[in-house]
Amino acid sequence: MRKSLLIPALLFAVTQAFAALNVDNTTPITDNNRVIYELNVYDFTSQGTFAAAEQRLSDLRKLGIDIIWLMPIFPRGVEGKIGSLGSPYAVRDFQAVNSAHGTLDDLKSFVNTAHDLGMKVWLDWVPNHTSLDHPWTTSHPEYYYRVNNVIQHPNNYGDVYQLNYKGGSGLNDAMIAAMKYWVNEADIDGFRCDYVSSTYIGAAFWTTAIAELQNNNKSKTVEFLAEADFTSNDVKENHYNTGFKYDYAWGFAEAIKSVGTGTSANALKDAANNMINTLNQKYSGMSRMTYITNHDDIGNNFSSNYLTKCGSNVAPLTVMYFTFCGMPLLYTGQEIGQTKILNYFNRNSIDWNTVNTPIHNTIRALIALKHTLPALADGTMRRC
Numbered sequence: 001m002r003k004s005l006l007i008p009a010l011l012f013a014v015t016q017a018f019a020a021l022n023v024d025n026t027t028p029i030t031d032n033n034r035v036i037y038e039l040n041v042y043d044f045t046s047q048g049t050f051a052a053a054e055q056r057l058s059d060l061r062k063l064g065i066d067i068i069w070l071m072p073i074f075p076r077g078v079e080g081k082i083g084s085l086g087s088p089y090a091v092r093d094f095q096a097v098n099s100a101h102g103t104l105d106d107l108k109s110f111v112n113t114a115h116d117l118g119m120k121v122w123l124d125w126v127p128n129h130t131s132l133d134h135p136w137t138t139s140h141p142e143y144y145y146r147v148n149n150v151i152q153h154p155n156n157y158g159d160v161y162q163l164n165y166k167g168g169s170g171l172n173d174a175m176i177a178a179m180k181y182w183v184n185e186a187d188i189d190g191f192r193c194d195y196v197s198s199t200y201i202g203a204a205f206w207t208t209a210i211a212e213l214q215n216n217n218k219s220k221t222v223e224f225l226a227e228a229d230f231t232s233n234d235v236k237e238n239h240y241n242t243g244f245k246y247d248y249a250w251g252f253a254e255a256i257k258s259v260g261t262g263t264s265a266n267a268l269k270d271a272a273n274n275m276i277n278t279l280n281q282k283y284s285g286m287s288r289m290t291y292i293t294n295h296d297d298i299g300n301n302f303s304s305n306y307l308t309k310c311g312s313n314v315a316p317l318t319v320m321y322f323t324f325c326g327m328p329l330l331y332t333g334q335e336i337g338q339t340k341i342l343n344y345f346n347r348n349s350i351d352w353n354t355v356n357t358p359i360h361n362t363i364r365a366l367i368a369l370k371h372t373l374p375a376l377a378d379g380t381m382r383r384c
Helices: 003-020 050-054 057-063 104-116 171-186 203-216 250-258 266-282 306-323 357-372
Strands: 036-039 067-070 120-125 129-131 160-162 190-193 223-226 246-248 287-290 327-331
Touching: 050 104, 057 104, 057 357, 104 120, 104 171, 120 223, 171 203, 203 223, 250 266, 250 287, 250 306, 266 287, 306 357, 327 357
Parallel strands: 036 067, 036 327, 067 120, 120 190, 190 223, 223 246, 246 287, 287 327
Antiparallel strands: 129 160
């Protein structure tokens, strides 16, 4: 076929394919074609409760979400808190729910409804530190990293204290028991684990913890996502065989966002090649989560987000991370192109009536493609 006729023919074929594509209520052909959604409970609805969020679950199912990752749902530390809410990562009790979100029964109802709709629910787990007023600070000071018997702050974060899994204490058992509690009590399906690469935790803990959670109930598979890029020099130990299903494709995401509003494609090309080489050389039985934004993508002093950073490149960069090797992430409101900067120390709920239609339709189509095309599997069963 002559080149002059080839391009119109391809465009016609693509147009016909999209016209025939059902972009609502699609389901993944395999677990390697799934999409994950990070849900900020405070800002997902104006009420900020599990009950209100439950009412919107059918919208997420219609969009095509397969896994709901709940940002930390636990009581937040009051002592030394930041903002009006405190940090969700300053946990005051690992076996309780934040009363502002509702009750344990409300959470169970949320999870049951999600399951009925065909979605899994993962909790955001914070193993590295606790709030300053966690009961362990007085009942089990041996759980913490101390210098001259003074509990230390991690990375100069003044609202939390550093736990120490290498101190020969009962912390390992206590943390594993707390994770089992949520699987047994609320039927939780998995965990997104914060700061996995902390030198105070170590890979050995994860090997033990993940194995125990998997053996906790033989009829239930519990999945784990690591907030770490295992290829990074910042990860000092080998975590590939600890049992995690996914890590963050952090370097890939940063390379994508580095393009910003620019026009150079070299960074994207290098990021794609690095991603392919990494999967082929180092990843076996696990894959990676890809994204363009999440709760950490908030700029300096909560001054910007991915929309302001990427401008008119948002659509093509979204297409790239959705169609490359990994499980794509959507963050609260991203699916409608919401422009608010979500500061998780303070409330700023999503306005669901303001929709950027081109972004919304692009994401709807991308989820449907991710769900239905074997070529877009996340790399666990096939390599890119």
